Amino acid sequence: xxxxxxxxxxxxxxTASEVKSHPWYKEHPVISEVLLGLLILGCLFAKGIxxxxxxxxDLLHYATPPGKEFLFGTDTMGRDIFSMIWYGGRVSLxxxxxxxxxxxxxxILVGSISGLASERVDTLIMRFTEILLAIPGLLLIIFIQAxxxxxxxxxxxxxxxxxxxxxMAKVIRTEVKQLRDSEYILAARMMGGNxxxxxxxxxxxxxxxxxxxxxVMHVRSAIVAESTLSFMGIGLPLEVISxxxxxxxxxxxxxxxxxxxxxxxGLFLVGTLVCITQIGNYIRKRGNTTQSVL
Amino acid sequence: xxxxxxxxxLIFIVSIFVLSFLVFTVSxxxxxxxxxxxxxxxxxxxxxxxxxxxxxxxxxxxxxLTQYQRFLEKSMQGxxxxxxxxxxxxxxxxxxxxxxxxxxxxxxxxLIFSLALLLGIVCAVHEDRLLDQIICKVxxxxxxxxxxxxxxxxxxxxxxxxxxxxxxxxxxxxxxTLSDRLLHLILPMTVVVLGHLxxxxxxxxxxxxxxxxxxxxxxxxxxxxxxxxxxxxHCVRNMIxxxxxxxxxxxxxxxxxxxxxxxxxxxxxxxxxxxESARFHDYNLLMxxxxxxxxxxxxGNMVAQIINERIDPRIQAKEAMHER
Numbered sequence: 072x073x074x075x076x077x078x079x080x081x082x083x084x085x086t087a088s089e090v091k092s093h094p095w096y097k098e099h100p101v102i103s104e105v106l107l108g109l110l111i112l113g114c115l116f117a118k119g120i121x122x123x124x125x126x127x128x129d130l131l132h133y134a135t136p137p138g139k140e141f142l143f144g145t146d147t148m149g150r151d152i153f154s155m156i157w158y159g160g161r162v163s164l165x166x167x168x169x170x171x172x173x174x175x176x177x178x179i180l181v182g183s184i185s186g187l188a189s190e191r192v193d194t195l196i197m198r199f200t201e202i203l204l205a206i207p208g209l210l211l212i213i214f215i216q217a218x219x220x221x222x223x224x225x226x227x228x229x230x231x232x233x234x235x236x237x238x239m240a241k242v243i244r245t246e247v248k249q250l251r252d253s254e255y256i257l258a259a260r261m262m263g264g265n266x267x268x269x270x271x272x273x274x275x276x277x278x279x280x281x282x283x284x285x286x287v288m289h290v291r292s293a294i295v296a297e298s299t300l301s302f303m304g305i306g307l308p309l310e311v312i313s314x315x316x317x318x319x320x321x322x323x324x325x326x327x328x329x330x331x332x333x334x335x336x337g338l339f340l341v342g343t344l345v346c347i348t349q350i351g352n353y354i355r356k357r358g359n360t361t362q363s364v365l
Numbered sequence: 366x367x368x369x370x371x372x373x374x375l376i377f378i379v380s381i382f383v384l385s386f387l388v389f390t391v392s393x394x395x396x397x398x399x400x401x402x403x404x405x406x407x408x409x410x411x412x413x414x415x416x417x418x419x420x421x422x423x424x425x426x427x428x429x430l431t432q433y434q435r436f437l438e439k440s441m442q443g444x445x446x447x448x449x450x451x452x453x454x455x456x457x458x459x460x461x462x463x464x465x466x467x468x469x470x471x472x473x474x475x476l477i478f479s480l481a482l483l484l485g486i487v488c489a490v491h492e493d494r495l496l497d498q499i500i501c502k503v504x505x506x507x508x509x510x511x512x513x514x515x516x517x518x519x520x521x522x523x524x525x526x527x528x529x530x531x532x533x534x535x536x537x538x539x540x541x542t543l544s545d546r547l548l549h550l551i552l553p554m555t556v557v558v559l560g561h562l563x564x565x566x567x568x569x570x571x572x573x574x575x576x577x578x579x580x581x582x583x584x585x586x587x588x589x590x591x592x593x594x595x596x597x598x599h600c601v602r603n604m605i606x607x608x609x610x611x612x613x614x615x616x617x618x619x620x621x622x623x624x625x626x627x628x629x630x631x632x633x634x635x636x637x638x639x640x641e642s643a644r645f646h647d648y649n650l651l652m653x654x655x656x657x658x659x660x661x662x663x664x665g666n667m668v669a670q671i672i673n674e675r676i677d678p679r680i681q682a683k684e685a686m687h688e689r
Contacts, residue, residue: 202380205614205666207621214655217643218392295511302513303628305644321517325532328525337514344509352505 103349110343114160123151125158125312137331144331147323148309152331155312156339162313163340166228166297167290173232174239174289178282181236182243183270187251197244204237212296216305227306231293239285246278287351291344298340314340369675373667384659385440385652389433392643392651399425399646403449423449436652446649450641455649459635459657466634469550470623473557477619478612480562485569486601492574504563512560512622516629519552533631553623553630560622565611572607576600606672613669617662 113120122142123129133149135141143152185196211234216222219230250256256273264272294314300306301315309316317336324332400419404411411419420426427435439446445455484500491497507515524532531537536546576582577600585595624636631637635654642650 201666202663205617205662207618207662210621210624210658213625213640214643217640218646291509299511299513299625303640318514318517325517325520325525330521330526333514333517333521337517341506341510341514344511345506348505348509 100346100349100353103346106342107346107350110160110339110346111164113157114164117154117157117161120157121151121154123154125150125154126310127151136329137335143335144329146317146320146332147327147329148320150312152317152335155317156314156336159312159314159317159336160339160343162224162307162311163294163297163315164343166224166231166313167294169225169228170232170235170293170296171286171289173229174235174293175282175286177233178236178239178243179270179275182240183247183274185240186244186247187266193244197241200237200240203234204241208234208292209296209299213300213303213305216300220305221308222300222306224307224311227297227300228293231296235289235292239282239289242282242285243278246281247274250274250277284351284355287347287354291347291351294340294344294347373671377663377667380663381656381659385436385656386433388652388655389436390429392646392648393429393432399423399449399648403452440652445653448642448650449647450645450650455653458650459638459653462633462635462638465632466620466623466627466636469553469557469627469632469634470620472550473554473623474612474616474619476554476558477561477565477615480558481565481569482608484562484566485573486596488566488570489573489577490596501567504567507559508563512556512625513629515559516552516556516626519555520630523552534633549632553626553632556626556629557619557622560626561615561619565615568611569604569608572604573600576603610669610672613665613672616665617658620658620661 127150129145129149129151131149132141132145133147135145137144141151141153143156145151146155181196181200185193185200188196212230215230215234216227219226222230250273256269259269259273297306297313298315298318301313302318302321304319306319307313307316309319314336318333318340321333324330400411400416400423403423404419417426425432436446443456447453448455448458451458484504488497488500520532523530530552531549532552534549536549573596577596581599582595585599590598623634624639626632627634627636628640635657638650639654639658641647642654
């Protein structure tokens with residue numbers, strides 16, 4: 072009001088001081104982080120939590136509903152679901168992480184090679200990537216796995232890992248293309264730094280934040296892929312306990328109406344996925360990086 | 366113009382060719398016995414001579430490249446061989462099942478995109494208010510749930526507990542009326558729609574939010590247009606090209622979704638067939654199905670590209686500017 076040149080009819084702009092400062096936990100998906108943390112801890116220290124041997128088939132108590140002795144009930148083969156969840160969570164989370172590592176390494180290699188290579192090689196790699204990107208990931212995984220037949224933890228992670236690198240590679244390529252002409256990279260290369268040196272010391276630290284969101288989301292889709300595969304009976308066999316293979320008993324459970332066999336492992340699965348998604352979304356918002364379309 | 370579309374068609378043909386070669390070699394090199402799908406359990410009792418004879422008859426003994434060459438020659442004439450499992454021409458088997466998938470996927474597609482547009486607009490209008498926040502939260506959670514588990518829960522609730530809807534198949538035994546078929550379609554359709562809805566709705570919401578922050582909205586407002594008119598006549602309309610290309614890209618993804626849903630509900634569509642053929646090494650059927658799916662995938666992407674490059678007048682205007 073005391074301004075000498077007061078303009079009329081213009082909205083007062085917010086000055087910086089008017090924006091409230093948030094406490095550190097604001098925007099952080101605290102609930103998701105805590106829940107996921109607890110879940111991971113529970114799976115890591117499964118031995119301490121388990122009340123029964125998860126692999127023991129107690130044929131006297133098969134398909135008992137949740138109660139005092141069997142906290143979450145038993146499945147149609149007489150195994151204690153409460154113990155299986157913590158024990159099987161290890162496998163599910165491990166597959167999620169391992170296949171994400173495979174994917175990320177592949178994506179970084181393809182992306183940075185494509186970004187650093189000559190125009191023609193770059194176009195070739197990107198065309199190839201785009202063709203692969205067009206195929207729905209889960210479908211591709213199911214087909215490869217169905218053709219391969221019997222699976223174990225590592226082969227599943229491998230199949231999931233090699234089918235998910237495309238969108239990540241595209242983002243890395245764009246980033247690398249922007250970075251590659253900067254002076255410090257030129258300097259590093261002139262001083263004799265080879266491809267991996269430049270990648271590790273100069274490129275990776277710069278693009279890692281822009282793929283962080285995709286890395287987190289890949290853990291999610293890997294867990295979904297594993298459980299879908301195991302559910303369809305082409306993933307992990309029944310003896311290898313994971314959340315997916317626990318759900319593969321659900322067809323039998325449906326017929327007899329044993330809801331706990333389907334609902335309880337599913338809730339853990341979905342809960343984990345929701346937590347990971349919330350954290351992923353938080354990372355995306357914070358990073359505010361280029362989003363992929365697919 | 367001719368060069369543009371000619372190039373596209375060329376890329377299409379080359380991709381299909383590469384795809385067919387990859388599927389052909391990979392499926393044949395994978396471990397597994399295709400004879401099982403032809404002869405069933407009898408295979409185990411076969412003597413080596415019988416095996417050899419059978420393999421010769423199906424042409425499985427030749428080198429892979431010779432087999433591929435034969436496949437190419439025959440498929441050019443429209444002959445995709447017989448399905449080992451069904452002992453009928455693979456084309457016939459697929460044609461029998463195709464309508465089911467088309468109905469499931471097609472109606473699902475229309476539902477997904479009309480509902481997504483609706484939800485997106487509703488959310489954008491109520492931006493950051495309670496309704497928007499609730500829809501966003503619910504949407505994020507539903508998009509996290511794996512499709513097969515949604516199906517299981519729906520079967521558990523509506524088929525097992527409430528006994529309202531059938532849990533599997535496309536129609537009841539011996540009954541084949543329209544209403545019966547519709548009843549069988551409800552659950553699979555719900556899963557197909559739920560699995561994809563939020564992804565697209567959220568994208569539309571964000572696109573509209575981006576759009577209403579543009580300068581022309583201010584101009585329209587200053588001109589005296591009502592909020593509704595600005596939104597529908599300008600913002601939504603501006604978004605349509607990207608919406609259309611999104612629809613084209615999504616075709617393969619929705620198709621992939623129906624494949625999974627079909628296997629859970631044992632719905633007799635292409636999806637269950639594809640899964641069976643991959644699992645039991647029914648090579649001829651697998652080839653035909655992957656070629657079909659591949660075509661849909663590639664076509665979907667091409668249409669999206671064409672929409673992006675040709676249909677949106679703004680892009681053409683930009684190109685014209687560059688040429689000058």
